[in-house]
Amino acid sequence: MHSMDDAVLSEPENYGIDFESSVTEMDDNCNVVVPESEVHLTEQEMTILRNHVPDPLEDDGNCGIDLYIKVCEVLKRMRDMPS
Numbered sequence: 835m836h837s838m839d840d841a842v843l844s845e846p847e848n849y850g851i852d853f854e855s856s857v858t859e860m861d862d863n864c865n866v867v868v869p870e871s872e873v874h875l876t877e878q879e880m881t882i883l884r885n886h887v888p889d890p891l892e893d894d895g896n897c898g899i900d901l902y903i904k905v906c907e908v909l910k911r912m913r914d915m916p917s
Contacts, residue, residue: 873909883908 875883886908887901894900 879912882912 883905887905890901890905892901
């Protein structure tokens with residue numbers, strides 16, 4: 835049994851972009867529903883989070899994974915702090 839990789843390697847002309855093919859149209863009827871977050875932070879907690887992650891859209895060089903982990907760590911520390 836051959837895998838797709840075997841077929842590509844044995845017939846490299848079948849690999850890549852077919853510039854002569856028709857481009858399919860984008861389906862713009864995608865309705866994505868993002869549920870409301872169940873994490874509710876006070877103003878003080880938001881200030882702490884913003885101090886640790888001032889720009890959540892910055893390029894962390896890891897597709898946002900490092901920023902996500904940092905936010906999770908800050909939220910965990912806040913949750914574990916005594917009131």
